[in-house]
Amino acid sequence: MADYGNNNNVIEQSNSSSHMDLSINPNYVHAHLGSPQVPEANSQRREIGDLAVWTLSSAKPGNGVEQLRDDQISTFWQSDGTQPHYVNIQFLKKMRVQEVSLYLDFKTDESYTPSKISIRVGNSFYELQEVKLIEFEEPIGWFTFQLQEKGTSGQILKPYIKTMFVQIAIIQNQHSGRDTHIRQIKIFAPRDKCYYSDMYPHFKSVEMTQFASIR
Numbered sequence: 381m382a383d384y385g386n387n388n389n390v391i392e393q394s395n396s397s398s399h400m401d402l403s404i405n406p407n408y409v410h411a412h413l414g415s416p417q418v419p420e421a422n423s424q425r426r427e428i429g430d431l432a433v434w435t436l437s438s439a440k441p442g443n444g445v446e447q448l449r450d451d452q453i454s455t456f457w458q459s460d461g462t463q464p465h466y467v468n469i470q471f472l473k474k475m476r477v478q479e480v481s482l483y484l485d486f487k488t489d490e491s492y493t494p495s496k497i498s499i500r501v502g503n504s505f506y507e508l509q510e511v512k513l514i515e516f517e518e519p520i521g522w523f524t525f526q527l528q529e530k531g532t533s534g535q536i537l538k539p540y541i542k543t544m545f546v547q548i549a550i551i552q553n554q555h556s557g558r559d560t561h562i563r564q565i566k567i568f569a570p571r572d573k574c575y576y577s578d579m580y581p582h583f584k585s586v587e588m589t590q591f592a593s594i595r
């Protein structure tokens with residue numbers, strides 16, 4: 381059995397939370413095993429995090445936006461306040477957001493690791509709409525979530541969502557931990573059609589890599 385005795389992050393759990401069946405929520409995702417593969421920009425997608433202004437609901441000094449965005453999984457954001465914790469990602473104009481990727485590490489972060497996250501979008505922080513509700517079970521690795529524009533009956537209209545704001549709300553942590561750790565967040569948009577074409581090979585293919593080494 382895991383020992384969380386040295387962890388000061390656990391608070392008393394309230395019994396007030398209702399046990400609704402979350403699986404009937406069309407935005408609900410259960411996540412357990414992450415990927416060791418770093419999600420990278422490629423011919424299909426580009427990382428647009430640097431185009432946004434990032435703000436956090438709270439942060440421990442030295443564990444803020446920089447550590448969330450430094451491309452290193454050894455560094456992390458640590459909240460320093462009451463739940464829920466928020467990561468607010470604000471673009472200057474509407475962007476086509478296709479994927480949001482998070483790196484979590486339950487093995488290291490224990491009760492600081494999120495167990496329930498809501499991803500919300502909107503054109504202001506006052507009219508946000510939940511598009512994903514994720515429950516994490518002792519997560520380790522990269523977790524990537526696709527955002528899609530859906531019709532009234534849930535059909536997928538577009539493989540992205542056009543939005544100015546993305547909010548990642550950390551609603552709960554593992555073992556009811558108070559503060560949270562997220563080690564890295566990436567946010568991707570689809571590439572404009574003019575940036576790639578099926579006529580060209582994918583430059584990261586094995587063939588191209590071998591070819592590139594020949595002088």
Ligand SMILES: [Ca+2]
Nearest residue numbers: 447452455563
């Ligand atoms: Ca980091």
